[in-house]
Amino acid sequence: MSEAALAKEAAALDAADGLAAKRAEFDLEDDCVYLDGNSLGALPRGVAGRLSDVVGREWGRLRIRSWEESGWWTAPERVGDRIGRLVGAAPGQVVAGDSTSVNVFKAVVAAIRLRDTGSRDEVLVDAATFPTDGYIARSTARMTGCRIRVVDAADMAREAGPRTAVALVNHVDYRTGRLHDLPAVTAAVRAAGARTVWDLCHSAGALPVHLDATGADFAVGCTYKYLNGGPGAPAFLYVRRALQGRFDSPLPGWNSHADPFAMDPAYAPADGAVRGRVGTPEILSLLALDAALDVWDGVDLAAVRAKSLALTDFFLRCVEAYVPRGRVESVTPEAHGERGGQVSLRCAAGPAGGAGDVMAELIRRGVVGDFRRPDILRFGFTPLYTRFADAERAARVLAEVLEGTRRQ
Missing domain, CATH: 3.90.1150.10 (Aspartate Aminotransferase, domain 1)
Known part of the structure; x- marks a missing residue:
């Protein structure tokens, strides 16, 4: 033609x-022919004005009062719910904050801690995974006495077995753009008695993801690609509601405490998605992401x-x-x-x-x-x-x- x-x-x-x-x-x-939104999404026009208000009024004038009056304290859950709509998660299961790497660590360790027997000593890792995921998985294996087994994502479903504790899989291969079968892999890993951790960095905002409907256990993702949250924007963590009461985070920070301001030396985890928090939220970047997500309203x-x-x-x-x-x-x-x-x-x-x-x-x-x-x-x-x-x-x-x- x-x-x-x-x-x-x-x-x-x-x-x-x-x-x-x-x-x-x-x-x-x-x-402009911008075809790199899979690395850094373009800037939504509403972000600059929102950040100007956050810096000039909320931080500049209200100062400490903004934690309550401007809703800063609850922003990780509020923004998490907005992301949840885009990845098929009902409210209360996604929290926004930290980096993808940190959230991979939380999810993989928590999944290992949920195993039903100590004989489940295997972490399956997607052979073509983004390097950081592999680095984190190997570190968690050393910490928990598990071993890593690298398999092709296409073979993950049939490779999960009685020794598998968790399968860490990229939904979309960052290098080739190949989409992997989240429902089938999730079902097979669950049938084997193990847990799934899905990396949604290259699928959140690019295509429908049905975390709740498919029974996914954990999922993580960044927000600076298809979600246009900006460089270094906070990542997100999904914990299936049925697992939240047993979600044992390896990073029990004060923000995930049931009563953060009690300053209790004994840790008591909060209920729900809040349990996925660690430290003080990244307010400026988190609220930039919140504004960026406005472009998804009605989409x-x-x-x-x-x-x-x-x-x-x-x-x-x-x-x-x-x-x-x-x-x-x-x-x-x-x-x-x-x-x-x-x-x-x-x-x-x-x-x-x-x-x-x-x-x-x-x-x-x-x-x-x-x-x-x-x-x-x-x-x-x-x-x-x-x-x-x-x-x-x-x-x-x-x-x-x-x-x-x-x-x-």
């Missing part, structure tokens, strides 16, 4: 896009998913039409049921250099994706602000870079 035909198709798809108006809620230049996750799949399908068609054969290869699954919200292309070295050089030139020409060593170009498609015209332009500029030309 010709460039003119694909550009015309992109315009028609954008005109029919039910989410198109959402782009105006983000601080993006009209000519149907099914519509987000439908547009995400349409965008990635269209981008792959454009790449096939524009890019010289053999120069790139998609490592993202074609099947919709196995695809997250990004497209990853393996890029062989050529006249334009290696994949890192290609991405640097794409960024210089106004198409922002990212590069993962040694040879992966990643393009994240964020349905709230990515246009079909962006997908077409990205594929066209990629072809130009690989050919060493600039088309007129």
Whole structure:
């Protein structure tokens, strides 16, 4: 198909896009092709004003009174419930705070402590996991006398057995964009008598997640990608309601105490999601995230998913039409049921250099994706602000870079 035909198709798809108006809620230049929302989401326009008020009025004038009068103290649960709606969790099961790494640690140790027998001494880890998850898992294994067994996420369901205490799985592979079967893996691990900890960093806000409906035990995720919370935004922790009374956090901070201001030297855990807190909440970044989540008000996750799949399908068609054969290869699954919200292309070295050089030139020409060593170009498609015209332009500029030309 010709460039003119694909550009015309992109315009028609954008005109029919039910989410198109959402782009105006983000601080993006009209000519910006930003395809790195799977690393850092774009800035929602409402965040700057909200932070100005938090700093100038709540902190600047109300000062200490804001813990009560401005609702700072309960912000982790309030923001957690807003995230919960986006990951299929009823209120009272998600708390916002700390980093993803810290929350992985809490969840994995807590899952091990829930085991029904000491013979469950095995932690299954997704072979393609994000490195931090693996680091944390190995540390928890050393601390708890468990052993790590690394398995492919696709094999996790059948690998769980009588020795398994917990399975730590990435819902979407950060490198390839492969979506793993959360319901099936959760059911199989549970049938084996073990617990699941799901890493939702690359799925929260990109596609519907049904934590309650699927019986997931624990889940963690960051909020600075598809949820647009900003660099270093607080992460979140999900603890299934049925487990909350037995959730034994390895980080029993004063904020998770049943009566924090009693300053009791003996720890007594609070009820509910509050038990997932540790120390004083990161108020500035937490309230920036709270404001960022306003863009999700009234948004149907099914519509987000439908547009995400349409965008990635269209981008792959454009790449096939524009890019010289053999120069790139998609490592993202074609099947919709196995695809997250990004497209990853393996890029062989050529006249334009290696994949890192290609991405640097794409960024210089106004198409922002990212590069993962040694040879992966990643393009994240964020349905709230990515246009079909962006997908077409990205594929066209990629072809130009690989050919060493600039088309007129």
